[in-house]
Amino acid sequence: MSEILFWFYLINSVLLINHEIDSAYWKEWNLFKLPGGITGFLMIHIPLIFLVLYGLVLVFQQSYTGLIFSLILSLSGIFAFTAHMYFIQKGRDEFRIPISLFILSAILIVSLIQLIITLNLIINW
Template identity: 45%
Template sequence: MDSHAWTVRLYILNLAVLITHEIDSAYWEEWKLFGIPGGIQLFNLFNLALVLVFLDGFRRLVQRERRGYQFSFLLVGAGLFAVVAHSYFLAIGRPEFRLPVSLALLVATFVLSVVQGIVTVQALRDGDS
């Protein structure tokens, strides 16, 4: 399997894990954790926009557009941001995201984001765009 095919597979898997994390975030009322006004309404609209952006990025990646690889890096960054932010909150003793599946989603996001970043770099080096 070439690096482009791996990039596509990792992108969709990482996106699925991040969307599931965002569902989990609604349970934990993440907007309160980050001090975001607007409650669940704004949180849902924000997540809708994110899903649409990343689905468009997936479409572009599948079509081997260079911009698709940029979206891959954007998704990697979003995943790593989520992991760093939640690791900070866990480190300072916040009670949110301490259930086993919540933690597993964060670990999976970290692993997938790192691997996706490496494979995306390799795909660009291989000239897959």
């Protein structure tokens, strides 16, 4: 089960990082009213991407901390989908193109599967 979690974590990481690339295109800092423009947005992502990749290493090592990182990543994916669907429902134009919607939908599906696997491994730790 831990090996399966590794692959779901990796897939989710790729999807979420691609979403963040898409977010830079859509100037997501304006959507969430984050200060600093593109500079602040990029600075925030340096430690975030490091943590996502560090979590992948911990999941690969089958550590309990890796499960916590996996839990956080899967919940982050569910949050990303939910928040963006909220803004789309409110009439915002960002993230309405097919590839953006595909990435967000894939994030939701992968995050839910990852969450189930992670919780199963935590319960059986």
